[in-house]
Amino acid sequence: MILSGRVVTISRTRIHCGPSAIQELHTMLLMQEYRNSRIFVLVDPNTGKHCLPLLAEACPELGAASVFEIEGGEESKSMLTAQKIWDELLAAKADRHSLLINLGGGVVTDMGGFVASAFKRGIPYINIPTSLMGMADAAVGGKTGVNLHNLKNQLGFFYSPAAVFIDTRFLKTLPETHLRSGFAEIVKSALIGDAILWRRILRQGAGNIFAMNTADRIWQEMIMKTVTFKNRIVCQDFRELKTRKILNFGHTIGHAVESLHLGNDKKTLLHGDAVALGMIAETWLSNIKAGLSDTETLEIITFLKTLYHKQCGLLKSSVTDTTRILDELCNLLLHDKKNKNGEIRFTLIRSAGKPKINITAGRDEIRSALNTLFE
Numbered sequence: 001m002i003l004s005g006r007v008v009t010i011s012r013t014r015i016h017c018g019p020s021a022i023q024e025l026h027t028m029l030l031m032q033e034y035r036n037s038r039i040f041v042l043v044d045p046n047t048g049k050h051c052l053p054l055l056a057e058a059c060p061e062l063g064a065a066s067v068f069e070i071e072g073g074e075e076s077k078s079m080l081t082a083q084k085i086w087d088e089l090l091a092a093k094a095d096r097h098s099l100l101i102n103l104g105g106g107v108v109t110d111m112g113g114f115v116a117s118a119f120k121r122g123i124p125y126i127n128i129p130t131s132l133m134g135m136a137d138a139a140v141g142g143k144t145g146v147n148l149h150n151l152k153n154q155l156g157f158f159y160s161p162a163a164v165f166i167d168t169r170f171l172k173t174l175p176e177t178h179l180r181s182g183f184a185e186i187v188k189s190a191l192i193g194d195a196i197l198w199r200r201i202l203r204q205g206a207g208n209i210f211a212m213n214t215a216d217r218i219w220q221e222m223i224m225k226t227v228t229f230k231n232r233i234v235c236q237d238f239r240e241l242k243t244r245k246i247l248n249f250g251h252t253i254g255h256a257v258e259s260l261h262l263g264n265d266k267k268t269l270l271h272g273d274a275v276a277l278g279m280i281a282e283t284w285l286s287n288i289k290a291g292l293s294d295t296e297t298l299e300i301i302t303f304l305k306t307l308y309h310k311q312c313g314l315l316k317s318s319v320t321d322t323t324r325i326l327d328e329l330c331n332l333l334l335h336d337k338k339n340k341n342g343e344i345r346f347t348l349i350r351s352a353g354k355p356k357i358n359i360t361a362g363r364d365e366i367r368s369a370l371n372t373l374f375e
Contacts, residue, residue, distance in 0.1 A: 015140060015231065017166040017224050022058040025128070025165050029061040037124075038098040039065040040089065042112040044072040047104040050173045051130045055103060065101070066092050074262060074271065076107055077146045079155070085115045096120040099162075105131030105178070106138030106271055110153075113144030117159035124162045130170040132182025133272050136189070136226045139164050141234045141247075150262040151335050152255040158239050166223065171214035179210055180307065181272030184250070188279060189226040191300065192249045193233075195353035197225055202299070206306040246355040248338060249347045253370070254278025256332040257315060260325070269311060276308040277315060281369040282346055288365065290348040290356045300352075301372065312373050322374060326367050333366065 016024045028034065039062060043052055048069050056062050068088050070076050089098070102112030102125060109127045116125035129139035145156030171179070190198035201209075212218060230247065237243040254275040261269050269277075283300045286292035305312065315325070338345045343360045350356055361369070 013142070013160045013163060015164040015166065015227060017135075017227060018220065019167065019169070021165040021167040022055060022128075025055075025126070025163075026059045026061070028126075028163060029059055034099055036097075038092070038094055039101065040092070040094065040098060041065050041067045041101045041103055042085065042108055042115075043067060043069050043103050044076075044105075044108055045069065046072060046173070047108065047130050051103055051128075051170055054169070055128065062101075070108070070111065072105075072107060074107060074147065074258065077111055077153075079146060079148070081111060082115050082118075082146055085111070086119055089115075089119055094119070094123070096123055098123050100125040101128060102126065102139075102161075103128045103130060105129065105134045109134055109139040110143075110145050110156075113142075113159060113161065114146050114156055117144050117157040122159065127161045127164045129164070129166060131174060132171060132179050132223075133185060133270075134182070135166045135168070135171075135223050136182055137185040137230065138271075139166075140227055140230055142238065147262070151259050151332070153337070154335070160238075166227070168214060168220050168223065171219065174214075176210050178270065179214070181270035183209065183307070184272035184276040184279070186222050186226050187304070188247075188250050188275060189229050191279070191349055191352055192246050192347070192355040193229045193353055194225060195351070197222070198352040202303065206303050209307070242357070245338065245357040246347050248357075249349065249355060250275045250279035250282055252278065252333065252336050252338065252344070252346050253281045253329070253366075255336065256329045259332045259335075260315075260328055269314060273308060273311040273314075276304055277311055277373055280304050280308075280312075281372055282348060284372045285346060285359075285361055285365065285369045286348040286350070289346075289359050289361060290350050292349055292351060296351055315373055326370055329370055330363055330366060 068085055070081050100112055100116045100123060102109045109129060112125055116123050127139035129135045142158050142160035143156065144159055145153035148154035190201055233244055233247060254277060257277050258269055258271060258274040280301055283297055287297040333344050336344060346359045346361060347355055347357050348359045
C-alpha cells in the first residue's frame, strides 16, 4: 500500500479522498486507457437527481455516457436487478473495454461491482460513494455481492474497482438517518483497529456526533482513517482467508438482523443500523469469549445504544414474540459465510483496537448476547 497525501493505492485500485477527488476522475477519464471506452453510469433515483449533475459538471466526458437507474434499498440487491443491468449493457453493445461508474451508496456499489465482475468475465468499474456507508466501507475493498432468498450477500465476487473517488461534499445530500447508519462502520473500524480514534469518538460524545457539520475536517479525517485501515487489511488478505475477517466485527449478527427484516417484509433496517445492533450483541460476546473487560463492555454498549436505541426498538417490533425473534436470528446465523463445519464463527475484540477472529459460540451464548438488544 502506498499512501501519499489523500491517495491510497491497493490491489491496482487508486483511492482518492478529498475535495479534489472528482477532478481526479476527470483526469483519469482523459487517460488513453479510458479515452475511447464506452462509459456507463449506475445510479439510484436520489443520486441520479442530486449527485449526477455535480459529476457531469466536473467531467464533460460523461456527456455521452449511458445512465442506468435502479431502485434504492436493500431489496434491489437481487439477481433480478443484475439481470436488468446486464440486459441494458447488452442492448447498448457494451464490450470488455467498457467502463461502469457506480454513483451511489452501498447498494449501488455492491450491485455495480457484482454486475461488472460477471459481465464479459469482468469489465473495469469505478466506485463513487455518495453515502457515509459507501465512503467508510462498502465502496472500498473489492467485495461485490447480491442477496439470495432474503439472505445477505450470498452471491458475489472479490473484484477490485479500477479506482474509488470519495468526495465528502456528497454527504450534504444525506439525511441524518443515513449518516447514522454509515457512522456505524467508522465505530467498527475504531473498535477493531484504532483505539485512539475510538477514544476521540467517545470524547466527542454520542449526543454531539451529528451536530457536527459534514463539511468539518473531522468527517474527512475519520473517513480517511477508516479507509486507510481497511486498505491495509485488504492488502494483507484480499480474499478474506484470515486477517480480513477482523472487518466482520458486528456483521455476523448484523447480517442476521438485516435478513430477519427482509424476510418479514418489514421496513428494512439500513445496513449500518443492523451492524450497530450486531456490535452491541457481539460486544457482550466479547466480554465472555474474548476477555473484553466489564468496563469497556459497558462503555461500548452504552455508547451504541445511545446512538441506535430507535433501531433496537424497530427490532423489537418486527415480531411480537421475543422468543420467536431469537429463534429466527439463531437460524439465520447458520447461513453466515464465515461458518465452518456447522460452527458459527465471530470476530470479537479483546479491547479497543485488538480483535480476535474465528471465535465460536454456542446457541445459548448467542441467545444471551441477542438479549442485550431487548434490555
